[in-house]
Amino acid sequence: MTTPILTVAGITKTFPGVRALSDVSFDVRPGEVHALVGENGAGKSTLMKVLAGLHQPDAGRIVHHGREVAIASPLDARTRGILLIHQELSLSPELSVAENIYLGAWPTNRFGILRKRAMREAAAAALEALGCDFGPDVRVGTLSIARQQMVEIARAQAFNANLVIFDEPTASLTEAERAQLFATVAQLRSQGVGIVYISHKMDEIFSITDRITVLRDGTVQGTVETAATDVDSITRMMIGRDLSSYFHRARADFGEETLGIEGLHVPGLVHGVDLSVRAGEVLGLYGLVGAGRSELVEAIFGIRRASAGRMRWRGREIPLPTPRQAVDLGLALVPESRKEQGLVLGLGGRDNITLPHLARFSTLGVMRPGAETRVFDRFRDELSIKTTGPDQPVGLLSGGNQQKFVLAKWLCAEPRLVILDEPTRGIDVGSKSAIHELIAGLAEQGLAVIVISSEMPEVLGVSHRILTMADRRITGSFTGDEMTEETLIGAVSAGPAALPSAAE
Amino acid sequence: MSLHFAALLRRHGLLVAFALFLALVAVQAEAFLTPSNVLDVLRQVSIIGMMALGVTFVVVAGRLDLSVGSMLTLLTVIVVDRTNAFGPGLAILVTLLAGLAAGAWNGLLVGVFRLNALIVTLAMLSFLQGLTLAYSGGSNVNVADGTTWFAAFGRGSLWGIPAPVVIFALSAAVLAFVLKRTRFGRAIFAVGGNETAATYSGIDARLVVFAAYCLSGLTTAIAAIIMGSRVMGAQNTIGQGYELTVLAGVILGGTSLLGGSGSIGRTVLGVAMLGFIQNGLLLMGYPYYVQWLVTWGIIILAVWIDLGAKRGRILA
């Protein structure tokens, strides 16, 4: 048996009010892809932050290449060859690719002057080795998410990393980008690098990993060979029960039209979109990243100014709303990015939930904390959110638990139309099916629902009807048996001209 | 255990240091902690404190207001001069409206037109200085009628407590409630904490910032009324440098310059700390300029602690 690159034993880490890790042990071997799975808040990111020098453990040992070490800082981790690729990317958008690769460890000559040429060349070599299609001088802010991720991986290449940790790397990638990432992972693996791979997507786990370690409430439930197990047993280890049906589609019982949009145009972003959604209907909006789906719903919600377009709301023609008017009409938009658009990270869960509905939770301008706490309690239980209390700043929560607060925030005021933009990104399997059930439940209560998702099975599983978008236009509309993987892929890759049926 | 102690020290380190300082001065100067000296210090800080209340709203909303010093000068000149012209009642009304207008002007530029707060309010500082000179013609003004009830705001007292302290305390109580318990206050926190998320929640950030500046103008107007009444006159330089002392008080209390956190209680504490430190240094016989040097040290310390806490929150 090969000696592990890294062994951790008995790691414990507590935060005020939370024991995030208790007595965690596991190891990573060279040339292995080791999956780390568990529910939201199980402690996956915390464990990896310990390895990357971002947290110091309260107890436990870390053995790296046979020697016990203390990892003091991210830079220390990097010089040891341990590299964490974050759940939320952490590059400096204003700097070039090369500067980002060497961020904080810029090569200098003995006078402290930046050795720009050497840095550029080394960066170019790393990018080349990974087969990247961009050079070291590009400003990072201009790159897509997938390419930014490649920049982080190039860091691993440039620093000769021996342990690379991916924390939910595919959350915002398209299918093609995902395939590219897996190729890169395979490449690192063949170089003998040890890889830790965190994900909530079971198909990924089972296609690229060698072993799986399951965390639950900060403790290791076990480590198993991937080949010797299956999705159901892993799920059971994660959440302690069986998951019945993965998808749950709402009963098809439609009422009147809730929202109708005609000729919506946002210069450069959305071109002449028509759509209509009825009460009780779940409308899926499928397309690749960059197709214009988020921009479309942001225009409907008034965040983006449309240059043209008409809107019908429950049978009445109305002017396009401002966000405030949209909320008051009964529209809810669960935005794509929880940290930027969804939450005020410094405020507690309670204050975040009620933020769009301050009028509803106040009398003559004075907030009613009792009423606020009641909804907080309700949603914490309903969505099983892991938090220490209503005032714990949501910035301290795990990614998935933050996402649940964004959902709670928009569901608590009984809207008539809910638009969900990638609602299950970063959510664990158990909660994911809970959210799918929630979506179905909303529709069955007579709400209209629009779901944007880049996950094909999800769109297919929850929608009654699917609109496809490509290149900032609607390219097709599908119902019933027409909704298959093939038709959707065809509709988002071919241009609109190639399609017989336009949107209804 | 030691971890908790460190956290405690980080949270309350300044307070602990302050308590030590109080004890130290009290031992050396007997007059320090007598009721009359304490009331005196509170009276002295009430003008700065009054201004700091409004500025706290601006800072929590993620902005800055450096114009309050010269705004105080102008408004003090106005209230004194108009008292001579119209009598106190109308003069006070005019002053409050003028303060509101000056704040609204800042709010329009920063909130609605989204110009940089530092630059807008620095420019305003200079503009208001010019306006003061234009208004007063360069000469000092004095309240002509020494017996007017206008004197009550700065010189009167209620049950032995100086009127400025009473006004400051009442305003602090009201504004603490507004910031903590009302819709407006919540919107201030949201806009300062994450403006994008606030916008996605249907909150009009422009309006919220505008209102914060209006409030800052209003509290400065109240401070000017106290000031004019205390001095029974006004010089053209009366508020010079106040903007920094006000900001020092806000930061010292622990309200973060990054926006999104803070409270009125903290500001009151910060301003009071400044006052007692300066008074203590004087009583211990240090020359006047030492106050300035010490204030500098305290501000650096406060900002450093704030940053440390932030970094701890993000990385640790």
Ligand SMILES: Nc1ncnc2c1ncn2[C@@H]1O[C@H](COP(=O)(O)OP(=O)(O)OP(=O)(O)O)[C@@H](O)[C@H]1O
């Ligand atoms: N800096 C912190 N301060 C306080 N609590 C924290 C901090 N970081 C994490 N936690 C808590 O530790 C627990 C584990 O969080 P962690 O981010 O490791 O979960 P995770 O397994 O990565 O979840 P997800 O799948 O949602 O990303 C959570 O309850 C979280 O609230």
Ligand SMILES: [Mg+2]
């Ligand atoms: Mg995580």
